[in-house]
Amino acid sequence: MPLRGTAVPTALALALVAGCAPPPSSGDNVVAAAPRRPAVAPASKVPVQKISYPATGSGTYAAAPKEFAGPRSGGEVLRYRVLVEQEINGIAVGEFAETVRSTLADPRGWTAGGDRSFRxxxxxxQADFTIYLVTPGTRDDLCQDDANGYTSCRNGEAVVINVARWVKGVPRYAPGLETYRQYVINHEVGHRLGYGHQLCPGKGEPAPVMQQQTLGMHGCKPHSWPYRDDELYTGAAGQYNDSAPPREGAAQP
Ligand SMILES: [Zn+2]
Known part of the structure; x- marks a missing residue:
């Protein structure tokens, strides 16, 4: 979204600078080539969408519209809603909903077995479940668990994604934020489908999606999908005794 429409052909950008046109004020990346300034990597000039949110929002939501009811791969159709808490700024509900949709529809995702699809x-x-993107405080209200403000959760028909993790991910998750976001959607939706936590199958192996990868890898490598090589990829049932790091803004212990 933030990159849309900002690409300027290099030749044009150079021509603008060579012609001493004033630098555009709109944040276009042509300013990267401005003279009399130290060289700056163009990437650092790409406008970054500012994301902000309070510790606790109001519990009111923007809803994603229904998707086009096209053909589905088959099996049971699970209907879901996508709600984004109003006070989360900088993440459009449609952008979040599209990440959810593409993750759920991925050939490595929960539809890979052919026995279910999502709409x-x-x-x-009427919906079978709701996927929320919420502030840490509202996460605690919806999850009704240990109120850690850090993790995401699933509670009944609520699949609750904590915006703090959506934006920041977790430390040492080498593949990065996109993979972590896929993981957290698949993990929490996996709970809604009836799956419990699983353990790392062995040092250096990919982590099952139902391992609590937010809290620790335990020798496994980050892995965000329920299926590998067209097979459901699982570990032994169980979970580690990891505790969640402090919530944002909390005093460090
Ligand atoms: Zn879990």
Whole structure:
């Protein structure tokens, strides 16, 4: 989203600079080539969408619209809603919903077995579950667990993604934020499908998606999908005794 429409052909950018046109004020990346300035990597000039959110939001939500009801791969159709808490700024509900949709529809995702598919419905429609993107405080309200403000969760028909993890991911998750986001969607939706926590199968192996990868890898490598090589990829049932790091803004112990 933030990159849309900002690409300027290099030749044009150079021509603008060579012609001493004033640097555009709109944040276009042509300023990277401005003279009399130290060289700056162009990437650092790409406008970054500012994301902000309070510790606890109001518990009111923007809803993603229903998706086009096209053909599905088959099996049971699970209907879900996508809600984003109002006070989360800089993440459009449609952008979040599209990441959810593409993750759920991925050939490595929960539809790979052919026995289920997903369809997003609108705010007022009957749904099998709801995927929320919420502030840490609202996460505690919806999860009704240990109120750690750090993790995401699934509680009944609520799949609750903590915006703090959505934006920051977790430390030492080498493949990066995109992979972590896929992981957290697949993990929490996996709970809604009835799967419990699983353990790392062995040092250096990919982690099962139902391992609590937010809290620790335990020798496994980050892995964000339920299926590998068209097979459901699992570990032994169980979970580690990891505790969640402090929530944002909390005093360090
Ligand atoms: Zn879990």
């Amino acid at each position: 997003r419905v609108g705010r007022g429609a």
